[in-house]
Amino acid sequence: MIHIETASTEMQNALVHFDSELASLQIGRANPALVSDIMIEAYGTTQALKACANISVPDAQTIQIQPWDKGILSSIDKALQVSSLNLNPQNDGIVIRINIPPTTEERRKDLVKVVGQKAEDCRVSIRRARQKAHDTIKSMKESKEISEDEYYTYEDNLQKKVDESNKNVEEKAKKKEEEIMSI
Numbered sequence: 756m757i758h759i760e761t762a763s764t765e766m767q768n769a770l771v772h773f774d775s776e777l778a779s780l781q782i783g784r785a786n787p788a789l790v791s792d793i794m795i796e797a798y799g800t801t802q803a804l805k806a807c808a809n810i811s812v813p814d815a816q817t818i819q820i821q822p823w824d825k826g827i828l829s830s831i832d833k834a835l836q837v838s839s840l841n842l843n844p845q846n847d848g849i850v851i852r853i854n855i856p857p858t859t860e861e862r863r864k865d866l867v868k869v870v871g872q873k874a875e876d877c878r879v880s881i882r883r884a885r886q887k888a889h890d891t892i893k894s895m896k897e898s899k900e901i902s903e904d905e906y907y908t909y910e911d912n913l914q915k916k917v918d919e920s921n922k923n924v925e926e927k928a929k930k931k932e933e934e935i936m937s938i
Contacts, residue, residue: 762888769880
């Protein structure tokens with residue numbers, strides 16, 4: 756049924772967003788996802804850093820950003836300094852290097868809480884998708900477009916998708932929490 760497929764797609768999108776949110780968490784290890792979506796002012800427009808620079812990780816504690824046009828180095832530097840990441844970029848005129856400091860125990864515990872919050876946000880998105888599909892299926896049953904048996908079949912299929920998505924969120928959150936606490 757198309758409504759269940761739409762809900763399934765919305766749930767998958769929520770999981771993809773959850774993955775990107777988890778990847779952007781600063782956990783003491785360099786990761787290009789940490790800076791790739793920072794918006795910079797370049798060529799009279801605002802765009803993501805990944806659209807105008809090569810972002811690499813030469814070692815576990817360093818992110819290196821090499822813009823394709825050296826003229827935007829200062830814009831990148833400024834955007835990194837005002838970002839909420841609290842990182843200190845080092846601009847040598849050719850590339851920008853960011854040293855990622857080791858994470859303290861207190862910061863790790865805070866990050867675990869952030870992971871929990873992001874997991875809850877993802878579950879809310881999944882519930883929203885389920886509710887929208889449920890309302891559609893229910894209205895189809897009330898208008899006699901589907902039989903009562905079909906209604907319960909669709910509801911069961913929808914709940915299976917929700918359970919599968921929630922299980923996926925829990926596994927990803929648990930894995931990320933373990934990763935954070937093991938550094």
